[in-house]
Amino acid sequence: TNTVITIPVVFHVLYKNPNQNISDAQIQSQLDVLNRDYRKLNTDFSAVVPSVFQGISADMEIVFCKATKTPSGATTTGIVRKSIASSVSFGDSYYLAAGDPAWDPTKYLNVWVGILNGDYNGILGWAYLPDQAGQAWDGFVCDYRYFGTTGTATAPFNLGRTCTHEIGHYLGLDHPWGEDDSLCGSASNDDGVADTPATNGPYFECPTFPSNEFACTATPNGSIFMNYMDYVNDACMAMFTNGQKALVQNTMSGPRASLLT
Numbered sequence: 636t637n638t639v640i641t642i643p644v645v646f647h648v649l650y651k652n653p654n655q656n657i658s659d660a661q662i663q664s665q666l667d668v669l670n671r672d673y674r675k676l677n678t679d680f681s682a683v684v685p686s687v688f689q690g691i692s693a694d695m696e697i698v699f700c701k702a703t704k705t706p707s708g709a710t711t712t713g714i715v716r717k718s719i720a721s722s723v724s725f726g727d728s729y730y731l732a733a734g735d736p737a738w739d740p741t742k743y744l745n746v747w748v749g750i751l752n753g754d755y756n757g758i759l760g761w762a763y764l765p766d767q768a769g770q771a772w773d774g775f776v777c778d779y780r781y782f783g784t785t786g787t788a789t790a791p792f793n794l795g796r797t798c799t800h801e802i803g804h805y806l807g808l809d810h811p812w813g814e815d816d817s818l819c820g821s822a823s824n825d826d827g828v829a830d831t832p833a834t835n836g837p838y839f840e841c842p843t844f845p846s847n848e849f850a851c852t853a854t855p856n857g858s859i860f861m862n863y864m865d866y867v868n869d870a871c872m873a874m875f876t877n878g879q880k881a882l883v884q885n886t887m888s889g890p891r892a893s894l895l896t
């Protein structure tokens with residue numbers, strides 16, 4: 636039986652200058668990354684994922700497509716473009732107020748590509764967890780420099796993995812260190828996924844396998860730092876686990892089930 640599900644996506648491009656009004660090709664490059672990463676078709680899989688972790692790596696069986704109909708039923712490319720006056724700060728709602736409101740978030744995954752203020756070091760984008768499903772702000776906001784693989788995409792976040800990571804959050808996934816990035820063993824130091832070893836915080840850049848640097852419990856294979864839900868560079872993340880897939884399937888049959896109808 637076919638268990639692959641399709642999620643319709645609308646892209647809202649918010650720009651101040653023409654350079655930020657990213658091309659259709661750049662948007663397509665991001666969609667292509669999602670459709671490789673969520674089907675375990677990413678070509679860097681065998682090089683980046685150590686063989687000991689390949690067996691627990693999941694084909695998430697999710698496909699993303701550009702919306703073909705607007706909420707009122709008109710034909711659309713799935714891309715909306717709008718000129719705005721200012722950048723967006725982490726967590727504010729300028730992307731809605733001055734930007735472009737969500738299309739019915741119970742029916743579409745809304746992605747806003749805008750200009751994030753530089754004062755939040757390390758924020759490449761943010762997404763809302765399934766507990767915000769259907770809210771006016773529900774979806775994913777991304778800086779135009781960390782989106783897709785062409786055009787304005789900027790190394791080391793130029794392989795589209797910010798989107799892969801953030802949509803993981805949208806689908807219910809947490810970081811391997813849970814809500815707590817210091818206290819191993821605490822109740823909040825848990826992502827609710829058994830096959831992702833707990834860590835006391837993120838790995839960055841491109842660690843060497845095996846690493847127990849941030850592991851809560853040292854093991855021969857160490858942390859799965861090459862997971863999409865960690866903080867390593869785009870080129871150094873290449874897998875979800877079977878446990879993460881099970882959690883996402885619960886989201887898709889629960890709080891985000893309306894995306895499929």
Ligand code: ARG
Nearest residue numbers: 792796797800866867868869
């Ligand atoms: N820092 C962001 C977050 O916490 C995303 C990190 C994405 N990493 C990447 N290599 N693109 O959600």
Ligand code: ZN
Nearest residue numbers: 800801804810
């Ligand atoms: Zn994250």
Ligand code: CA
Nearest residue numbers: 828831832833
């Ligand atoms: Ca875990």
